[in-house]
Amino acid sequence: MGIVGTCVTLVGVVVTGWFTYRGTRTAAAIQAGPAAEQTKFAVLEATVRRVDEENGSLRGRQSRLESLLRAFAWTADRWARQMHEAGIEPEPPHPLVDEYNRTGV
Template sequence: MNGIWGLVGASITVIGVITTGFFTYRGTRTAAAIQAGPQEEAQQFAVLQATVARVDQENKELRGRQSRLEALVRACTWTMDRWARQMHQAGIEPEPPHPLVDEYNRTGV
C-alpha cells in the first residue's frame, strides 16, 4: 500500500511542477509584453515623428518648386504677350493661343 501512495504522491508532485512551470511561463510572457509595450510605442512614435519631418521637408521643397514654376509660367506668358503685340504692330497675325493658354490668360490659374 505504501508503494501506491508513493506513486500517487509522485504523480501529484509532477503535475504540480508542470502546472507551476506553465503559470510561471505565462506570467513571464505577460510581464515582458507589458514592459515592451511602452518601448514599442516609443519606437513607433519616433518613426512617426521622423516620417512627419521628412514629409514636411518634401512638402516645403515641392512648394518652392511649384512657386518657381508658377513664376516661370507668368514670365513666359508675359513674354509671349509682348511678342504677340510686336507681331500685331508689324501687321502679322499670330496663331491663336492654345485653349489652356487662353484660359490662363483669362483666369490666371
C-alpha cells in the same frame, strides 16, 4: 507516505513552473507594449518629417514654375504686341493659354 509526498512535490513543481511561465510571458507582453508603441511613434515621426521635407521641396518647385509661367506669359504678350504694331497678325493662342489668360490659373 513517501510516494504521496513525491507526487505532491511533482505536482507542485509543475504548477509552479506553469505559473512562472505565464507570469514571465505576461510581463514580457507588458514591457513590449510601450516599446512597440515607441517604435511605431518613431516611424510615424520620421515619415511626417520626410513628407514635410518633400512638401517643402515641391512647394518651392511649384512657386518657381509659377514665376516662370508668369514671366513667359508677359514675354509672349510683349511679342504679340510688337507683332500687332508691325502689322503682323500672330497665330491664335493654344486653348490652354487662352484659358490661363482669362482665369489666371
